[in-house]
Amino acid sequence: MWRMTSTDGKNWVQQDGTAWTASADLQDLINGDPLPPVEIAAMTGAIYTPLPGLDPVAIYLHARMRLGDPARVTGTPPPIPDASGVDSRPGLVY
Numbered sequence: 001m002w003r004m005t006s007t008d009g010k011n012w013v014q015q016d017g018t019a020w021t022a023s024a025d026l027q028d029l030i031n032g033d034p035l036p037p038v039e040i041a042a043m044t045g046a047i048y049t050p051l052p053g054l055d056p057v058a059i060y061l062h063a064r065m066r067l068g069d070p071a072r073v074t075g076t077p078p079p080i081p082d083a084s085g086v087d088s089r090p091g092l093v094y
Contacts, residue, residue, distance in 0.1 A: 002075035
């Protein structure tokens, strides 16, 4: 379970067990539509390819990108894979 909130508290996304909730501006992250690949950390070049469905890693990375730094994270976010492999299959980093 984790929650990421913007510094002004207006925008947030949360995974509470198996349920997802988000502010209006972040609803597109949790509506079940496929998310595009996303950079793991700015300027690193490492890209995460989302799994189909509600992929916690992809949602977390997209929320972090959109909320900017410093967004506040409470709870335990999903583990972020490292860029040790070069593979663009879903769920992996390339």
